[in-house]
Amino acid sequence: MVLTAYTTALARAPVSAQTRRTYASKVRQYLAWLADTTLDGDPLTEKAARDWAVRDYRAHLQNVTKRAPRTVNNALAAVDDFYTRTGLGPATAARAPLPRTAPRALTRKAAVRFLREVERWPSPRDAALALTPFYAGTRIAETVGLDIDDVALSARRGSVRIHGKGDQVRQVPIHPPLRAAFTGWLSERADWPGAEGPALFLNQQGGRLSTAGAHTIITTIAAAAGLDEKTTAHVLRHTFATSLVRGGTDLVTVAELLGHTRLETVRIYTQPTEDDKIRALDHLITDE
Known part of the structure; x- marks a missing residue:
């Protein structure tokens, strides 16, 4: 199974346990989206199809699920890690632009x-x-x-x-x-x-x-x-x-x-x- 192979590779990576959990969760969501979406080519084996799929997923997060830009970019970072560890390499997909406003802090x-x-x-x-x-x-x-x-x-x-x-x-x-x-x-x-x-x-x-x-x-x-x-x-x-x-x-x-x-x-x-x-x-x- 693709997700199992990824999480096994991720378990050996020098990252925190929280990062492993976060990346595994976001990759699981991405793979579920792939399974339910009509795509051009195979995004798990073809680089062009990978790029198209990741760009479409970014649009899905922004326009359908209405995720915040930082959330979108965090998801794309996890997807890039997935493709890197599976050997296809990170997708060519721009990150969502971030608002030029300081993060929320207490007054x-x-x-x-x-x-x-x-x-x-x-x-x-x-x-x-x-x-x-x-x-x-x-x-x-x-x-x-x-x-x-x-x-x-x-x-x-x-x-x-x-x-x-x-x-x-x-x-x-x-x-x-x-x-x-x-x-x-x-x-x-x-x-x-x-x-x-x-x-x-x-x-x-x-x-x-x-x-x-x-x-x-x-x-x-x-x-x-x-x-x-x-x-x-x-x-x-x-x-x-x-x-x-x-x-x-x-x-x-x-x-x-x-x-x-x-x-x-x-x-x-x-x-x-x-x-x-x-x-x-x-x-x-x-x-x-």
């Missing part, structure tokens, strides 16, 4: 509401989990992938070792509020099932907390703070990056802290947000 007012809710939250584990992407800029998979040995606490701060995409490792200084949250959780963690294991964040059964479990915790805290359902770990990561860029931090440092290898990736945080555009209109003259 200062919303961030304060979130932080106050975290401070009130009864679970030290959940509080430390929620503050990790906010103060260390971690992706959700990076957050749940942390081990105890990745956290080094000093008298005042410390650092956290983050295992990112492509097996890249970066060190991020621990901000004082995150240090306090880690300290509180590590003290309670000793009494949890599975405390002898390596995972920093445990589930109730003593295993490593899953990305789905972490997502639920963060969105639940955000909802309790009165924020909308779109406040995810990735929004907290965007808030971290946006705060640094707007605070005057150079892009090289921001890229290093986020685990990006290309400056172009972090330049988007210099773009205006939707709130910036709305506030700009307040300067227009009205006759009221």
